[in-house]
Amino acid sequence: MDELKVVIDPGHGGSDPGAVANGKNEKDYTLMISQYMFERFNELGVPVTLTRDTDETLSPTERTQRILSAYGNSPDVVVISNHLNAGGGTGAEVIYALRNSDTLARNVLSNLGAEGQTMRKYYQRRLPSDTSKDYYFIHRNTGKTEPIIVEYGFIDDTPENVRFLEDNYKRLAEAVIRAVALYKGIDYIAPPGLMSNTYIVQKGDSLYSIARKYNTTIEELKSLNNLVSNTLQVGQILRVPSEEDTPSSNTYVVQKGDSLYSIARRFNTTVDELKSLNNLTSNVLQINQVLKISEDDNTMEDDDMDTANTYIVQKGDSLYSIAKKFNTTVEQLKSLNNLTSNVLQINQVLKISEDDNAMEDDNMDTANTYVVQSGDSLYSIARKFNTTVDELKSLNNLTSNLLQINQVLKIPSSSDIPTTYTVVAGDNLYSIARKFNTTVDNLKTLNNLTSNLLNIGQKLIIR
Numbered sequence: 001m002d003e004l005k006v007v008i009d010p011g012h013g014g015s016d017p018g019a020v021a022n023g024k025n026e027k028d029y030t031l032m033i034s035q036y037m038f039e040r041f042n043e044l045g046v047p048v049t050l051t052r053d054t055d056e057t058l059s060p061t062e063r064t065q066r067i068l069s070a071y072g073n074s075p076d077v078v079v080i081s082n083h084l085n086a087g088g089g090t091g092a093e094v095i096y097a098l099r100n101s102d103t104l105a106r107n108v109l110s111n112l113g114a115e116g117q118t119m120r121k122y123y124q125r126r127l128p129s130d131t132s133k134d135y136y137f138i139h140r141n142t143g144k145t146e147p148i149i150v151e152y153g154f155i156d157d158t159p160e161n162v163r164f165l166e167d168n169y170k171r172l173a174e175a176v177i178r179a180v181a182l183y184k185g186i187d188y189i190a191p192p193g194l195m196s197n198t199y200i201v202q203k204g205d206s207l208y209s210i211a212r213k214y215n216t217t218i219e220e221l222k223s224l225n226n227l228v229s230n231t232l233q234v235g236q237i238l239r240v241p242s243e244e245d246t247p248s249s250n251t252y253v254v255q256k257g258d259s260l261y262s263i264a265r266r267f268n269t270t271v272d273e274l275k276s277l278n279n280l281t282s283n284v285l286q287i288n289q290v291l292k293i294s295e296d297d298n299t300m301e302d303d304d305m306d307t308a309n310t311y312i313v314q315k316g317d318s319l320y321s322i323a324k325k326f327n328t329t330v331e332q333l334k335s336l337n338n339l340t341s342n343v344l345q346i347n348q349v350l351k352i353s354e355d356d357n358a359m360e361d362d363n364m365d366t367a368n369t370y371v372v373q374s375g376d377s378l379y380s381i382a383r384k385f386n387t388t389v390d391e392l393k394s395l396n397n398l399t400s401n402l403l404q405i406n407q408v409l410k411i412p413s414s415s416d417i418p419t420t421y422t423v424v425a426g427d428n429l430y431s432i433a434r435k436f437n438t439t440v441d442n443l444k445t446l447n448n449l450t451s452n453l454l455n456i457g458q459k460l461i462i463r
Contacts, residue, residue: 014057055426
């Protein structure tokens with residue numbers, strides 16, 4: 001197995017906003033998706049570096065120097081340069097270097113398609129003045145490394161398609177991470193809540209055989225994966241229907257590529273029934289539109305709860321979805337229920353919260369400690385808790401930077417964290433969430449935000 005190292009390059013930055021459209025800057029999106037990637041590769045135990053982790057201006061020379069100085073000039077180094085396209089198109093593209101094969105680029109694009117993005121093409125581009133050289137400096141000036149440019153979509157696409165990029169950036173980033181891990185033979189574990197049910201095409205497979213395997217139809221597979229033909233490639237990643245895709249309630253949120261026909265087939269109903277339930281006068285749907293699938297079931301809310309502090313696991317539940325439902329975290333649920341894995345059983349009873357008095361006592365013991373996980377470093381933990389490596393070493397009497405999995409570290413008290421924060425230039429919800437050890441979803445809930453857009457000078461509630 002190759003010793004994979006990854007350099008993530010958030011395109012543009014600082015005085016260079018990249019493409020600008022629909023009230024958005026390319027540089028903000030590329031930093032947001034790159035920061036998520038950085039954390040995930042760390043979790044997978046893969047050495048990883050960012051060329052920039054702030055809104056910084058980098059010249060092409062500075063950018064390539066940082067790439068080559070991270071892990072040396074080696075073919076084991078995969079460079080992921082994140083971008084958004086512009087020019088009036090739709091979908092993702094992946095560009096690879098003349099010195100490399102198309103395997104990684106093809107797999108990345110296939111994985112993006114499995115997450116619902118339209119797949120345009122993967123390709124190479126040559127310098128017109130010297131066709132022996134790459135057009136893009138990120139390919140041309142990065143030595144023996146294996147660089148790819150990932151264009152996740154078009155910033156000047158339709159509002160609903162741009163919203164798809166914004167709302168699904170973690171899934172799209174995860175698609176690239178998964179493709180790189182599989183390409184390099186690295187064990188890949190998806191995070192809770194982002195488990196896409198996928199299938200890797202094997203020799204001899206066809207859409208017909210895969211549809212039979214997963215009790216679905218060729219049309220459903222093509223719709224889920226934005227396929228325009230029945231042709232498959234060995235190693236291609238396909239999204240397949242799963243129990244988790246089926247809502248546990250009587251509603252369904254329209255996804256990219258859905259039609260009334262595909263939704264009706266999925267839920268064993270008819271187009272006419274869906275139109276009647278939802279008072280639709282045409283077959284036109286909008287992404288994120290909420291459809292009623294069946295009549296209201298007034299008993300569902302009562303069935304969900306046994307008591308105020310417990311929840312009965314339903315079909316399709318995950319720790320991530322339950323944590324979101326009750327405004328808590330996966331880690332808190334696992335701690336409350338003494339869980340050693342994320343696996344749940346239908347009808348399992350979970351504690352959602354402790355009694356107020358017990359919680360106060362527990363917080364006194366655990367609020368200022370952290371258990372080291374696989375892939376952690378003092379640097380990543382310091383960033384997570386808005387402190388420094390030196391402060392962590394001092395608090396824990398450490399004489400080196402070496403850590404052990406399950407080691408318990410003291411963390412500086414968070415009592416000085418303010419309750420509000422004023423947005424400054426270069427901020428995004430992801431960077432603010434990291435700064436204050438919270439989540440994007442929590443910030444959006446606290447501040448009644450319906451998108452990830454921020455304005456300079458905007459005041460946010462932090463806790």
